[in-house]
Amino acid sequence: MTSAPAPGQAxxxxxxxxxxxSLRVRIPLWYGGLVALCLLAYSLAIVAFFTRHLSxxxxxxxxxxxxxxxxSFVVSDQGRVSWRGGSPPWAGVHEEPGGxxxxxxxxxxxxxxxxxxxxxxxxxxxxxxxxxxxxxxHTLRLPIGSVRVLAEEVTVKDRTFLVRVAVSxxxxxxxxxxxxxxVIGLSLGVxxxxxxxxxxxxxxxxxxxxxxxxxAHRITxxxxxxxxxxxxxxxELDQLATxxxxxxxxxxxxxxxxRRFTADxxxxxxxxLTALRTVGEVGLRGSRDATAYREVIGSMLEExxxxxxxxxxxxxxxxxDAGEAKLHLEPLDLAVLARExxxxxxxxxxEREQVLEVETQAxxxxxxxxxxxxxxxxxxxxxxxKYAPERTRIxxxxxxxxxxxxxLVADQGPGIAAEDRDRVFERFYRVDKSRSRDMGGTGxxxxxxKWAAEAHGGRAELETELGRGSTFTLVLPADETPRS
Numbered sequence: 500m501t502s503a504p505a506p507g508q509a510x511x512x513x514x515x516x517x518x519x520x521s522l523r524v525r526i527p528l529w530y531g532g533l534v535a536l537c538l539l540a541y542s543l544a545i546v547a548f549f550t551r552h553l554s555x556x557x558x559x560x561x562x563x564x565x566x567x568x569x570x571s572f573v574v575s576d577q578g579r580v581s582w583r584g585g586s587p588p589w590a591g592v593h594e595e596p597g598g599x600x601x602x603x604x605x606x607x608x609x610x611x612x613x614x615x616x617x618x619x620x621x622x623x624x625x626x627x628x629x630x631x632x633x634x635x636x637h638t639l640r641l642p643i644g645s646v647r648v649l650a651e652e653v654t655v656k657d658r659t660f661l662v663r664v665a666v667s668x669x670x671x672x673x674x675x676x677x678x679x680x681x682v683i684g685l686s687l688g689v690x691x692x693x694x695x696x697x698x699x700x701x702x703x704x705x706x707x708x709x710x711x712x713x714x715a716h717r718i719t720x721x722x723x724x725x726x727x728x729x730x731x732x733x734x735e736l737d738q739l740a741t742x743x744x745x746x747x748x749x750x751x752x753x754x755x756x757x758r759r760f761t762a763d764x765x766x767x768x769x770x771x772l773t774a775l776r777t778v779g780e781v782g783l784r785g786s787r788d789a790t791a792y793r794e795v796i797g798s799m800l801e802e803x804x805x806x807x808x809x810x811x812x813x814x815x816x817x818x819x820d821a822g823e824a825k826l827h828l829e830p831l832d833l834a835v836l837a838r839e840x841x842x843x844x845x846x847x848x849x850e851r852e853q854v855l856e857v858e859t860q861a862x863x864x865x866x867x868x869x870x871x872x873x874x875x876x877x878x879x880x881x882x883x884x885k886y887a888p889e890r891t892r893i894x895x896x897x898x899x900x901x902x903x904x905x906x907l908v909a910d911q912g913p914g915i916a917a918e919d920r921d922r923v924f925e926r927f928y929r930v931d932k933s934r935s936r937d938m939g940g941t942g943x944x945x946x947x948x949k950w951a952a953e954a955h956g957g958r959a960e961l962e963t964e965l966g967r968g969s970t971f972t973l974v975l976p977a978d979e980t981p982r983s
Contacts, residue, residue, distance in 0.1 A: 526705075530697035531690060538686040549678055553671040554647075558636045560600075561649035564664035568602045569653040572613055580604065580612045580660070587615035599646075599667040604660055612660070618667075623648060626661050644669045707736050715743065723751035768809070771802040778802070812943040815950075826868040826954055830978060834859035836869070837897040837906050840876040844884065852890045855880075860898040863906075864978040867955045872973075875951035876906060878944035879971045883910035887968070903957070904977045909970040915963040924949040924959060948973065 571588040574580055582588075589600065601616035605626045614620065621641055636649040650663040711727050718725050726747060727740045782795035818824040841857045848855045865872075883893045887910035894909040915923060922928045927942035945959075948971070952959040956976050963969035 526701035527694050527697035530701075531694040534693040535686075535690055538689060542682040542686055545682060546675065546678060550675055553674065557647040557666050557668060557671060558649070560666050561636055561647055561664050564600055564602055564666065565649060565651050565653070565662050568604065568662045568664065569655070572604055572655070574656045574658060578658075580606075582613065582615075587613075589615050589617050592617050598670050599643075599665075601646075601665040603663045605663065607659055607661070621646070621665065623663065623665055626650060626663055638668065639665070643667075645672070708739075711736075711740060711743070718747065720754060723747055723754060768806070771806040771809070774802045775799055775806075809943070812947060815947065824950075824954065826871060828866050828868060831865050831867055831869060831872065832861065833863040833865050833872070833904050833906050833975070834861045834897040836873060837876060837895055840873060840880055841895045844877070844880050847881070848884050848893065851884060851887075853884060853887060854892045856892055856894045858894065858896040858898075863897045863899055863904045865904045865955075865975050866978040867975065868951075871951040871954065872975075875948045875973055876908075878948050879908040879973070882944055882971075883908050883912070883969075886910065887912040899977055902977055904975045905972055906975075907970055907972040909968060911968040914965040914967055914969055915961070916965060920961055920963060923961065945971075 567588055571583055572580055573583050588602075599616060599618035599621075601618070601621060601623070602614070603611055603623065603626070604613040605611050609626065611626075621643060623639065623641075623646075636647055639646050639648045645668040646665040647668055648663065648665045650661060653660055653662050714725075714727055726744045729737045729740050778795055778798045782792065787795075815824065837859055838857050841855045845855050880893070880895060887893055891911040893911075895907070896909075897904070897906040899905070919928075924945045926946040929942055949959045952973050952975065957974045960972040960974060961969065962972070
């Protein structure tokens with residue numbers, strides 16, 4: 500019965516898998532495997548080359564023995580064959596241990612005439628038949644070991660004889676075995692040193708990664724201001740640290756925006772709820788006539804309407820962030836849409852004695868969602884009406900330029916300061932917070948404008964100058980599809 504691992508302790512199988520996944524282990528293994536393959540290929544090539552060299556050397560010696568034998572015997576006038584000088588060529592020669600040379604002289608009739616050797620005689624078997632010609636060198640396995648055998652025909656005094664020689668392969672095979680031992684020993688040593696070197700190199704190279712990982716683990720949502728130090732050891736590690744630090748910077752900015760967004764949402768929701776509660780409590784104090792109650796209920800409905808608009812806009816932006824906002828794209832004329840929005844809001848402008856001037860080029864074809872684009876234009880015009888002074892002009896224009904369609908709203912308001920221009924499209928960001936709340940704004944209008952533009956593949960632009968007014972432009976891809 501096996502015991503379960505202690506809490507916080509990995510199971511043996513999992514620990515082995517995690518160990519094998521470690522670069523500290525995998526790099527030496529891959530490095531060692533590559534070195535082993537290279538050493539194996541090198542060793543095989545060396546041994547094969549050396550073996551071939553030994554075989555060639557044995558054949559050369561066999562040919563020399565044949566030439567020695569052809570010069571070492573003579574044929575008398577009576578046809579008798581004998582050794583030149585009366586003694587065989589290897590008389591008194593002592594061979595190295597395991598070696599040996601043998602030669603035989605045969606007649607065409609298959610009779611062995613002469614034989615000699617540096618070692619004890621061996622049985623090479625019957626020779627090739629007469630007139631068969633030379634035989635290529637070949638290896639013959641005998642009880643004493645392998646020998647290299649070569650048979651050639653020689654002519655002496657117009658008589659043909661077969662000279663067969665044998666050379667022992669034992670010394671060469673011993674050298675090959677010794678070479679194998681040396682190569683294997685050297686390979687194991689190189690592999691061991693290479694594996695150890697690979698492990699040390701991997702450990703040193705990955706040490707900065709380990710420190711970066713430990714430092715990254717300590718960075719939480721409350722410590723996003725911390726950064727990973729650049730080790731300065733290698734360009735790749737510095738690039739990785741830079742990428743992490745840039746990610747942390749973006750996360751820090753996102754968390755900051757989220758905190759501001761949460762605080763702004765809480766404040767925006769609390770304001771109408773507090774107003775509803777206050778109006779309701781005031782309405783319940785004492786008895787009132789029907790007219791007073793209608794005024795109280797009307798005030799409460801205004802706050803409910805503001806709260807509803809805020810929730811609707813928040814839901815729209817939340818769906819956009821989640822990628823769930825579905826756009827119904829259809830061919831539209833942006834000029835017609837701009838005139839419709841201006842006509843719808845002209846009454847609101849008249850209350851402030853403002854003049855809405857509409858300048859459009861017809862048609863301005865785009866492909867987009869009517870509801871989203873209308874909402875964006877409404878927000879731009881409403882903002883201009885709210886912030887522009889009374890008895891001023893507001894210009895609404897639509898047209899095409901540089902292959903893009905555009906719709907712009909220009910006012911003669913106070914303009915926007917340079918430090919606020921990059922943030923006016925953020926959610927709940929207000930240049931003049933007190934005025935915008937008094938005017939009933941939710942702080943989400945320009946954020947919706949930016950979303951609508953980007954959802955259609957376009958952009959929202961701002962041109963402003965303090966004391967000279969602002970121009971908000973909705974730039975969209977023009978629809979070049981021909982229409983009947």
